[in-house]
Amino acid sequence: MSKPEKLHPATIVFNLIKGIKDSIFLIILVFVTMFDDHLLYAIFIVFFLLLLITGTSILSWSRFTYRIDGDELRLEYGIFIRKKRYISKNRIQSIDLTQNLLHRIFKLVKVEIETAGTGSEAEASLLALSLEDGEALRAELKTLKKNEEVEEETSTVPAETISRKRLIFAGATSGSIGVILALVGFVSSEVIRFIPNSFYDEAYKWLIGLGLLLMILMGIGVLLLVWLLGILGTMTKYWNFTVSKVGEDIVITHGLIEKKQITIPIRRIQAVGHVESVFRQPFGYCTVIAEIAGGSNEKGEQFSTVLFPVLKVDELNSFLQKFLPEYQADNRKMHSLPKRALKYYIARVFFPALLLLIAVGIVVPHFIWVPILLLIGSIILGVLQYKDTGHVMDGRKLSIRYRTLSKTTMVMNHKRIQALNKKQHFLHKRENLATIKLSIVGKMGLGKHYFVKELDEEELHHVADWYSYRGV
Amino acid sequence: MRKPPVHTISKDAIKAWKITAALYEIIVWLISIVAIVLHFVLDFPLWIVLILILTSIVSTYLTVFLLPKLRWRRWRYEVFDQEIYIQHGILVVSRTLIPMIRVQHVETEQGPILKKFDLASVSISTAATTHKIPALSNEIASDLRDRISTLARVDEDDV
Numbered sequence: 001m002s003k004p005e006k007l008h009p010a011t012i013v014f015n016l017i018k019g020i021k022d023s024i025f026l027i028i029l030v031f032v033t034m035f036d037d038h039l040l041y042a043i044f045i046v047f048f049l050l051l052l053i054t055g056t057s058i059l060s061w062s063r064f065t066y067r068i069d070g071d072e073l074r075l076e077y078g079i080f081i082r083k084k085r086y087i088s089k090n091r092i093q094s095i096d097l098t099q100n101l102l103h104r105i106f107k108l109v110k111v112e113i114e115t116a117g118t119g120s121e122a123e124a125s126l127l128a129l130s131l132e133d134g135e136a137l138r139a140e141l142k143t144l145k146k147n148e149e150v151e152e153e154t155s156t157v158p159a160e161t162i163s164r165k166r167l168i169f170a171g172a173t174s175g176s177i178g179v180i181l182a183l184v185g186f187v188s189s190e191v192i193r194f195i196p197n198s199f200y201d202e203a204y205k206w207l208i209g210l211g212l213l214l215m216i217l218m219g220i221g222v223l224l225l226v227w228l229l230g231i232l233g234t235m236t237k238y239w240n241f242t243v244s245k246v247g248e249d250i251v252i253t254h255g256l257i258e259k260k261q262i263t264i265p266i267r268r269i270q271a272v273g274h275v276e277s278v279f280r281q282p283f284g285y286c287t288v289i290a291e292i293a294g295g296s297n298e299k300g301e302q303f304s305t306v307l308f309p310v311l312k313v314d315e316l317n318s319f320l321q322k323f324l325p326e327y328q329a330d331n332r333k334m335h336s337l338p339k340r341a342l343k344y345y346i347a348r349v350f351f352p353a354l355l356l357l358i359a360v361g362i363v364v365p366h367f368i369w370v371p372i373l374l375l376i377g378s379i380i381l382g383v384l385q386y387k388d389t390g391h392v393m394d395g396r397k398l399s400i401r402y403r404t405l406s407k408t409t410m411v412m413n414h415k416r417i418q419a420l421n422k423k424q425h426f427l428h429k430r431e432n433l434a435t436i437k438l439s440i441v442g443k444m445g446l447g448k449h450y451f452v453k454e455l456d457e458e459e460l461h462h463v464a465d466w467y468s469y470r471g472v
Numbered sequence: 473m474r475k476p477p478v479h480t481i482s483k484d485a486i487k488a489w490k491i492t493a494a495l496y497e498i499i500v501w502l503i504s505i506v507a508i509v510l511h512f513v514l515d516f517p518l519w520i521v522l523i524l525i526l527t528s529i530v531s532t533y534l535t536v537f538l539l540p541k542l543r544w545r546r547w548r549y550e551v552f553d554q555e556i557y558i559q560h561g562i563l564v565v566s567r568t569l570i571p572m573i574r575v576q577h578v579e580t581e582q583g584p585i586l587k588k589f590d591l592a593s594v595s596i597s598t599a600a601t602t603h604k605i606p607a608l609s610n611e612i613a614s615d616l617r618d619r620i621s622t623l624a625r626v627d628e629d630d631v
Contacts, residue, residue: 116599293599418574418600422473425564439600447600464473469554469571 004065004076008128010106011064015057015127023049066126068140073113075124087124091115093268093293095138096122097261104259109134113141116268116293116441138263142249158322159244162309167238170310171231173279238309245323250290252307264292264305270440270448272307272327273410274316281407285310288319291410291448293441304443329397329411334390340431341454345389346382353378381405391436391452391459393466400438400452410450416440418447420467422460432457473567477550477557484589485547485607489540491585497532504528549605551616553623556596558603574598575624580613596620 020027027046034042056079064077073092075085096112103109111134112122129137162170239256250269252262271291280286288311289304311319320328337345357371381403388403396414401407421437428434435453442448504524510516539562548559556570576599582592592613594605608616 418598419568419570419603421566421568423561423564423566429565439598441599447598449600461473464569467571468473468569469573470552 004067004074005133007061007064007066007126008106008108008130008133009061010102010108011061011128012057014102015060016054019053019057020050023053066124066137068137073124073141085124087113087115089141092141093265095141095263097134097138097259097263099255099259101257103128107131111137142247142263157244157246159242160308160319160322162238162241166310167235167241168231169283169285170238171234172227173277173283173285173310174230174234175277234309241309243308243323250307250323252305262305264290266324266326268292269324269327270416270442271410271412272320272324273304273408274311274313275406275408276313277406280310284313286313286316287311288316291440291442326413327397327411329392329394329399331392331399331401331409331411334392334399334401335459336390337386337454338433338456341433341456342383342386344433344454345386346379349378349382349385350375389452391455391463393463398438398463398466400450402450402452412438412440412450414467417467420464422464424457428454434460436460436463473569476559476567477548479549481544481547481549481605481607482589482591482609482612483544484591484609486540486544488585488589488591488607489543490536491588493535493540494532497528497536500528500531547606551620556603556620558605568603570596570598570601570603572620572623575620578617578620578624580617582610594620 027049030042030045030049034045059079060077063079063082064075066073066075068074071089073087073089075083075087077083077085093114093116096114098110098112099108100110106128107130108128109131111124111126111129113124113126115123126134126137236256238254241252241254243250243252245251245266248266250264250266252260252264254260269290270293272288273291274286274288276286287309288307290307292305307323308319317328353371353375357368357375360371361368385403388401388407391398391400393399397411398414398417399409399411401409417438417440419439421439422434423437424434433454434457435451436455438450439447440450504521504527507516507521507524511518511521542562543560546560546562546565550557552572554572556572556575557567558570559565559567576597578594578596580592580594586592586607589607590610591607592610593607594613594616596603596605605613605616
């Protein structure tokens, strides 16, 4: 693949759609302002605009070429300003193949190539290639070393696919349930407040009762619908979620309508962890995530890349054993926080809730019970955060655990930690507490920082000794 | 991380910080003066004027006279062959370890005020973080930059 190749002509259609989408506001504006007096002009202007968009779509397609030369992917593009972008193969962080509905109709695929560079956009984005070309490009970009074995032995490749049952469970415990529970709590308490006045009013008590019942039923119906939509959304997104290990890469495929295939070189992974969200934790389930340098578009749990949507916490070890044995860590003996740290954890969540209570108390005293509930919740959360926080070192691996709302455990390798920071204010100093910050490379080439707050100072020093290259 | 780093930064840093802070304080005072004028010309409420003047006095005392000295006293650094160790912060003391093999690049920088005192700052960047040692004598800063850039080898497992 050394001669410059063009993208599939369907790219023009994609460019066109994008162009129209970007200028839709302008088109509407033109019509609204000129509709009465100058309709003809408006049509003319919009026609001209569309012509312009079509022209640039065709031009930008015809000017876009890609080729692989030696160890580089070379892109040339740009209509007025010609741009050349060379990406070294061994700097590639991940290769994503995506198919949305339109792609699938024409049997096309979008290829996005990420490096560790800064920015939210992929470094190379090939809008539409035929499926074979896309696969070929991916394979070509992966063949870096000469002694690469042929990837034909698919039967021995470790792989794991999500089961239907798990998928439904994932949907049922996804974020949408939280919104619904809050809504139910709010609405039902308001209804209870409302009932006595009308219910015991004899004249039309039955009628209103019926109306109320209808309203409640309808409310429940709407909530159920939102929940079902949540399930449906999760299911279409993670449909057939399969993770497999091909040579030195983790390959993830998922999606029902929009199909995605993500290839992540294992040595580009910065940290691996699992998130136990509030709704999944009671059932003993978690989500496996990975932190990858560079700007992957895949947004999952806390904006990290999802390695597996739902997994039993018990199965985690065997999962990692299969795919990422280097991130298999013994998390059983987590060092938890000293007792004296608890007050800081409670204070951090208690005071914002208290402020809210005061504000609501002054402005809308009628709803005072909402912040009171929040206040109680915040104390529980503070205690849970305190209880869950911990760290443990296991050889060259450091595991940390913390909770914001979901309980998160991250495992990072010594060599992936870019810097270690200890922070201590005067109150901490008196009690020999300190906060540790661990920095790794994260999304968009920016740093991602993990904190373990109010750690015993001596334990922090152990971590620092472990991290230090001076071999204290 | 038990002991603080040994080297302090240049003592002239205090002067440089004082001048920088004073420049900002001029803006704060200008606002107060405008308020005073407005009070006499347009009956601008007196209590706002008083609050503004009080803020100006307190902030000038803090940023020009008190904090630079405290800040200087806390600022420490030490460069080992294997890592860089930095301490700073007045109320919150922060100590950072940066392994040499994680350093991506290092640069010195000199603004007009630092130049007046023949000072320079050194910025050390890893793939995830940037750390700045604010005011070293120009000579030490250059030496440090050169030393760190020689020590910072490329790790085979970089990002």
